[in-house]
Amino acid sequence: MRTRALTAALVLAAACALSGCTGGSSGSRHTLYDSIDALAADSSAIVVGEVARQRTEGETTISSVVVGSAPTNPQLGAEVDGGASAIESGDVVDVRQTTSPYLEVGGRYALFLTPTMLEGDAASQFYVTGAEAGIYACEADSCHRVALDSGDDLPETIELAG
Template identity: 35%
Template sequence: MHTEFAEYYGSEYQPNYGKRAEMKKQPRLVKPILAMMAAFSLALGVGACGSGSTPTQTGGSTTASENGTSRAKMYDSVKAITDDSDLVVVGTVADQKVVQDIDDETDFTLSTVKVITTKKGDAGDETVVVRQTGSTKNQTAGAMMETGSTYLLFLVHSGLSGDLASQYYVTGADAGIYLAPDTAKAKAQTGTATEQDISGETFNRVNSDSGDNLPATLTVNEVPAS
């Protein structure tokens, strides 16, 4: 039959037959190409996920890093921020200094806090050093603590090495800072504040715009026992 068509149509038949053959072969070439494109797209997607800016965290909790405390989650209860904290204390900032002990550009404010009472953890020698990223002149974080003020603090271990290992960051950047009223501040400055005095005080959240769903005021007795 092919021979008859060839005789009838002459040279016009062979080119058409060849085109039909090419069309039949085309799907065999398309499938490998599509597979290669899919593999390439998948590789790009994995690379994008691996190079994202997601902070390094542990179990969705707040953890410390050399550049300050990263936020892995927002807190929706006092229990949640207490559970993520290594230390919860009430204390007065007795001394402050600004250092650049991680790199030559980043300011860190170190506050030496004299502990009045401990709600969770062990404050050791009754003073703790709290690190905050930034300073009053170069503030890159949230609210900075002030010398002479008394705070209810939720803290996490710094995670740093050497002499810096004993220091703390505030849990959730500045979410874990509650400021005492002036009455408690005055007693703390004179050294007459007691655990009983502090337990009845209402502390005020220093940053109500942090995105956390935490109470605006808090007493020591409202902090869950560890």
């Protein structure tokens, strides 16, 4: 009996490690990112903006982000159905987080975003690509990763041109 319990625990731990489970997530991630280009390829948009307001719907936090700029990357949308989204400075995008929200009202962030593929009002909203992997908090001209322990091998600091 003890051997079965140990075996089950090891199988669960291995499955979690292979699927990219993170402590702050309510589910597993199937992709861990090793470069900004890879993160951009799985994103339909990159935005730098300020969180103007938040609301909750059940266990989901929805942050309304006023876009200050929408940087580009040659790989942007390469792996996303429909490719890159047409988001421009001044637009407001709603970002859904089902994990503990990293975004705070008044905070300025660089966000790598993916369409929700949900129905109804949520169809026009976005998820952060790679859960917390696609969130960088911005100060002045540089942006810093908010979750260094996500399992991704991404730079801690990035500079994005508009």
